[in-house]
Amino acid sequence: MSILRVENLTKTYTSGGRELTVLHGVNFTLEPGDTFAIVGPSGSGKTTLLGLCAGLDRASSGSVYLNDIRLDTLNEDQRAAIRNQYVGFIFQNFQLLPTLTALENVMVPLELRGEKGAAKTAQALLDRVGLGQRGHHYPTQLSGGEQQRVSLARAFANRPKLLFADEPTGNLDADTSATVVDLLFELNREAGTTLVLVTHDMELASRTQRIIRIKGGTVVTDTKERKSERVEE
Amino acid sequence: MDSPHFQTNLLPRPDAGWLFRMAWRDSRRSRQRLLLFMSAIVLGIAALVAINSFGDNLAQSIDDQARELLGADLVLSTNDPKKEKLFYPLLKKVTPTTSQTINGLNVVDSPYEYTNEISFASMVSFPKNQGVRLAQVKNLTLGVSNFGSQNSYPYYGEWQIVPQSAEKLWRDQLQKRPKPYYALVDDALMVQFGAQVGDSVQVGGVSYKIIGRVLKTPGQSTVTTTVAPTVFLPFVAEDLLQRGSRVSYKYYFRFTDGTDVEKIIKQVGPKLEKEGINYDTVAGRKKQTGRAFGDLTKFLSLVAFVALLLGCVGVASAVQLYVKEKIASVAILRTLGASGRQAFLIYLIQTAIMGFLGAAIGALVGSAIQLILPRIFSNFLPVTVETSLSFPAILGGLGTGLLISVLFSLLPLLAIRNVSPLRAIRNSYEDDLSGRDPLRWLVYLLVIAFMVGFAYLQTQNLMLAIGFTGGLLLAFGILTALGLGLIWLVRRFFPASWSYVWRQSLANLYRPNNQTLILVTSIGLGAFLIATLYLTQGLLLGQVELSASGKQPNMVLFDIQNEQLGGVKKLVAEQKLPVLQQVPVVTMRLSDINGKTDHVNRNDTTARPPKWAFTREYRVTYRDTLISSEKLVSGKAPYQADGAVYISVEKPFFDRMHLKLGDTLNFNVQGAPIQTIVGGTRDVEWNRVQTNFLVVFPSGVLEQAPQFHVLMTRVPNNQVSAQLQRGLVSQFPNVSAIDLGLILKTVDEILGQISFVIQFMALFSILTGLLVLASSVVISKFQRLRESVLLRTLGASREQILSITVLEYGLLGLLAALSGIVLSIAGTWGLAQFVFEVPYKPAVLPLVVVASLVTVMTILIGVFNSREVLSRPPLDVLRAEV
């Protein structure tokens, strides 16, 4: 049983009549509860890969199994439901809903599941990231670091099995970054979530248990190469 | 491997309440703006609710005041006074006669009384000011009076007379016959000649004392009195009636309370009709008036609907910009697991609520506006309208507003369903939102179905509803094409060498997210309505004035008796005026066509001549040639051959009568039968001061028949005209004169009254356009703020930015006004060319005024809404969130 399995994933963009293959047959398998880093230079296809893994986009060929559910056979709304059930997100530019308060932002994933007591759970999460007093503030009234902490709270709100973080510190200064990253790993440990961290920052990547390095759309090194190959067979 | 773990029942299922909560939360920061988008429908709904409320109240008032409309329980009319003899025997059979015993004698009373009215056109003069003109004369006398001396027409309804005491004097004199007789004169006539109560008025050589001015007669609107101002008299000289023009006789009946007049009419109606007596009952008048005004308010509500549609197009374009802004939020929601449908519903709920609020405000405003409508329409109304809230109209307005704002918002909102969550991780991601979503076509279809459905509900006529929708789409299409064309011209011939300020403001017209098209359509349509109004008014007046040119006659003298002809000619000659034309006129009736009064000589029974063909009076002249205003279409000019009389018939009349050349027409010329054969048809130019005839006889047939003459002359000015009329009135009181000045004045007054109503309606359209403008300025404010800050950091002065703004909106307003005016000129040119057949020279001044007003208003609204951009310091603006 794996939490995320990627088989022979290829993504080709067509723009202006010209084809650009961004991912060339990527394979890997992630076990539950681990932390992973996908690293590579800018433009190497990391975000593309993450988008495919989270079911935000469709691959040109190959498949993605999330919690053993094959994503490419589902339609967009079914994949949205999967995301709400199993997936959390942290974005480089926070992506809080600007018209909602911090508390309401954290409540959204819970409310989408129709859960009772969303406000209480969300408040507890805000307390956990140290923003218990800021729940009624709008994103524009929070600093970058604070916004990213709200987004951490939101990401853990639906107790995801899998958390994707795309350059979570890309828009933050060094000090703030450190706080957010510490918080991210703490929460992850407490929740027992599988973390997939996308970054070009090797220092950050080194805090994970396994590093998959991609370049030009192919996996060049995988610190647990053999393990993933064995599962595939 | 497939997906065994995934089941649809695992789909997240928030309750509907969450959608509403999200809609509410999300709107928090843009509520004012959303309301502003929706304000575009406020005026349309307001107009609709106002007109429909007014229509409901008017219908109610007509219902309530139907008896007052008629002024009696029953009106019989005929043009033969001898028929009065028939009333008693006819009515005796069907009315319960009350018999009572007084002093041992059995007295039988008919249960009704009536007032006679003889009405005809005649010259009236006001000796004090030497004023003379043609007017309607109504001679009221008591026919049968049963219920006391105070009773005479009007039996019901208020006769507004100043001073009020005059009414009693008037009613009394019908029995007492004072010398001189008293007259009541329509206010319009008194004002025209500066006459006062106490002055005298002369009709047919008899002098009457004016005891009151009539402000309103039951059942008459101001417009009716404008066309034919009336003098009420209790007695007129007998010879005036015999020698005067067409006289009609009316009998106003009042029955004892509780009489079922409808039942009486059911019994005697056919007999009355057979005798050529027309009847008008309260129920009939109610129906007729109700229908006429129902049609009017329905027409106006369609005009209001146009303003509403304009607003909706504005709403759609505002929502489109709003959706663009919300796409990032939608993408985030989607990454969090919301379905496309949920995201779509959140924003649909927002717009629906705002649409409902817009409609509610509209209904409120409309209910207020309807209070002033009776005043605006007062000149047309025969009844006083009681205003009260009309709940059907308000509910209708709310429903219409909600439905139509949602329908139009759907077009941009549909795109939300297709927003990809990828946008959340990739800023530059462009998904195909303009895509050919098949649902869009469904929405278009629904919009058109709604338009047709609405028009159908209003008019109950499917063809009309389809025509209305088609016409509207065409007008929108043409305006859009004009707008696109103008934008294209600006781009194509972009004046690259002009100053920066000019180039920037011109470029703003076609920059992304521009509102140029929608504004050109909405403001353009308003400008079109107003410009068309003025141009058509000009056309109508121009047509009348045409006959003022050159040597065309501009005054007609008619009802000249044979023995008066010489005297009248002498009088004209004394004034040094020419006799341009002199025409004999013989009146006659048509007895039959080819011996039949039914479906003449066709097997086709639909080709029967209209009924009135055999009841109307024909005024016929005789001559052997056609005159300059006539053109031969078929056959020959009138002639006699082998003892047969070949007449010439006007072509459209010929067609309506379903005649053929060679058909036999038998006429009754005041007792003497004359057989004629249709020998030719001719076209007649009616738009001249000229006598024109449906039927012309050859000479040599009618010379000995009783006849009168019409004489045409040309007066150089009003003074000479008045002098001639005064001379006529004193020497030949039965001769009537009408001059072009009087026609022009009447046409002008009526147009003035109509144009006010049309202007009022066009105003809604223009105001809607300005509201759309205001909301579009607010929507694009952020973009503009950034630009202007950028410009200012680059060193642009505040004046430069103000100039750009003024120029941009000036150009926009001008574009819109020009589009409307171009369309209007095209339309009225068509009217001039094909309908009125007059040379087309549009009045430039009103067009310039319309264009400037629209432009200035656009600039004011634009600059007012941009004031923040202009006044705030750049840094402030950058920090501000929108």
Ligand SMILES: Nc1ncnc2c1ncn2[C@@H]1O[C@H](COP(=O)(O)OP(=O)(O)O)[C@@H](O)[C@H]1O
């Ligand atoms: N929609 C698209 N159309 C065409 N090319 C794209 C599109 N999205 C991404 N790319 C290209 O794919 C490559 C990989 O991009 P990305 O996955 O964002 O890289 P990374 O996240 O590693 O920086 C880049 O060269 C980018 O330009």
Ligand SMILES: [Mg+2]
């Ligand atoms: Mg990236």
